[in-house]
Amino acid sequence: MSHRVHTFRSVLVGLVALLLGGLSIAVASPAWAHDELIGADPSVNADVGALPAQITMTFSGVLMDEPGATQVVVTDAAGASLTDGEPTLDGTHLTQSLSGSASGPVTVTWRVVSSDGHPVSGQYTFTVQAGPSQTVPPGETTTTQTLTATPTSSGDGGVPVFVWVLLGLVVAAALGALVAMLLRKSRATPED
Numbered sequence: 001m002s003h004r005v006h007t008f009r010s011v012l013v014g015l016v017a018l019l020l021g022g023l024s025i026a027v028a029s030p031a032w033a034h035d036e037l038i039g040a041d042p043s044v045n046a047d048v049g050a051l052p053a054q055i056t057m058t059f060s061g062v063l064m065d066e067p068g069a070t071q072v073v074v075t076d077a078a079g080a081s082l083t084d085g086e087p088t089l090d091g092t093h094l095t096q097s098l099s100g101s102a103s104g105p106v107t108v109t110w111r112v113v114s115s116d117g118h119p120v121s122g123q124y125t126f127t128v129q130a131g132p133s134q135t136v137p138p139g140e141t142t143t144t145q146t147l148t149a150t151p152t153s154s155g156d157g158g159v160p161v162f163v164w165v166l167l168g169l170v171v172a173a174a175l176g177a178l179v180a181m182l183l184r185k186s187r188a189t190p191e192d
Ligand SMILES: [Cu+2]
Pocket: 030, 031, 033, 034, 114, 116, 117, 118
């Protein structure tokens, strides 16, 4: 066997091992293990009569309390800050004191460090109603209310795990076929 074919095969095998290794890491990394926002008070998209003194967010895991790791930004419709001091972290609960008053949509933007050490962030809104809720007298037209309903976004896209696994299998199969073809070709070609 010529030296050239030998080198070619070694490089090919190394390349495939590298690709498969990277693929298995990509498939195996537990992106779905990140802590998520599972509840809030006021709740996501809630209507409240007045701006509460504080908001509390509940996460699916115990968050990591590192300096500067936890950030909460709360703004009114005009973008003015409503936070009062730093957020406090207690296990799975994150509390942020608020000050001032607001009317309309209030946006909460949060960033925490998940229990697995990865930063996770998201945003949601709740709405402070302008006045006490009034029943509309019969015969009068109901004013259309526009409620901001920004869906909660977590750090990950919503791609199901099986899609990645399937993708991995397809790529692996394609690579296997390619390698088999190349090896057959190199074997069939007389080098000397
Ligand atoms: Cu993670």
